[in-house]
Amino acid sequence: MHKLLKNLTIAGVITTSVYAPTSVCATEVPVKYDLVSTADAVKGAIPVTLYFGKIISLDFTEAGEYITFIAPSDRSQFVYNTDLPANSGEAQSVYLLPVKKLDFQGTYQTSHPNLIVKTINNSGESKQYNFIIDFSSGVMTSTGIKIVNPIKNSFSDPNKIRVSAGQSINADDIERGLRIAIVKQFVKADDPVVNKVRNFVFMLRNGNSVKDAISYTGVNPSVVESLGEMYLNAELTTRLKQNPMVAKP
Numbered sequence: 001m002h003k004l005l006k007n008l009t010i011a012g013v014i015t016t017s018v019y020a021p022t023s024v025c026a027t028e029v030p031v032k033y034d035l036v037s038t039a040d041a042v043k044g045a046i047p048v049t050l051y052f053g054k055i056i057s058l059d060f061t062e063a064g065e066y067i068t069f070i071a072p073s074d075r076s077q078f079v080y081n082t083d084l085p086a087n088s089g090e091a092q093s094v095y096l097l098p099v100k101k102l103d104f105q106g107t108y109q110t111s112h113p114n115l116i117v118k119t120i121n122n123s124g125e126s127k128q129y130n131f132i133i134d135f136s137s138g139v140m141t142s143t144g145i146k147i148v149n150p151i152k153n154s155f156s157d158p159n160k161i162r163v164s165a166g167q168s169i170n171a172d173d174i175e176r177g178l179r180i181a182i183v184k185q186f187v188k189a190d191d192p193v194v195n196k197v198r199n200f201v202f203m204l205r206n207g208n209s210v211k212d213a214i215s216y217t218g219v220n221p222s223v224v225e226s227l228g229e230m231y232l233n234a235e236l237t238t239r240l241k242q243n244p245m246v247a248k249p
Contacts, residue, residue, distance in 0.1 A: 034142050034195060035202045037150040038063050038127065045114065045132045048145060049190060050078055050098040052137050057144035058094040058117065058129075065119035065127065065147065067091040074113035076102045078133065089120075096144075098135055111135075134189075141192045150206055161210055161228065169228030171204040177227030180234055193223060200224060 036046060050056050060067065067086050078098045082091040094117060115131040160168040178197050181187050187194060196219040203213035214221055
């Protein structure tokens with residue numbers, strides 16, 4: 001249960017999984033899209049990081065959706081364009097580029113502006129997506145977001161992973177553990193491994209096997225296990241605080 005947790009060594013494991021065994025230049029690190037299913041995307045705001053001097057894309061092609069409307073909350077820090085005019089009914093990608101701050105009188109600026117994108121598919125179904133924008137001067141770790149259709153899960157139970165103490169973890173536990181690791185600053189939000197873990201979670205939720213998800217994303221299995229155990233440990237601590245009697249013999 002406490003493997004890689006007691007001494008907060010998860011940060012070391014995560015770093016090793018990305019950069020070992022040889023020193024690799026930042027430009028050689030594979031950069032992929034974050035995959036977000038349409039089902040998850042409409043549940044809440046989707047974080048997007050813009051890197052200075054780089055273009056990030058929001059792509060709806062694989063979901064078979066066409067952009068009908070775009071609304072940025074703060075136009076002073078980034079510009080956007082589409083592959084085709086939005087009013088053509090054929091646009092499927094939005095391209096975002098950060099710019100030096102501009103001063104638009106009478107408008108408010110924020111460090112985390114949002115972007116609303118409305119789409120429609122061939123069946124006439126409309127969806128609205130809310131993206132929360134962050135800015136980074138660090139190494140680009142994601143080329144953007146691909147909105148994809150969820151894969152029908154052929155399993156009756158979540159795809160679980162066995163960890164220490166005879167317990168098992170699933171995609172939700174791993175995702176929650178990742179949030180804890182970021183909040184506690186064991187790993188930076190723009191670390192390349194964060195993108196790998198999120199894609200790994202996405203694949204598990206959509207019926208892929210653990211083996212296939214690891215093979216596709218390249219995530220270190222030890223990182224996945226440690227994140228899941230981190231959540232289980234935090235959950236146990238919370239329960240003990242709420243009901244101290246369970247800790248007594």
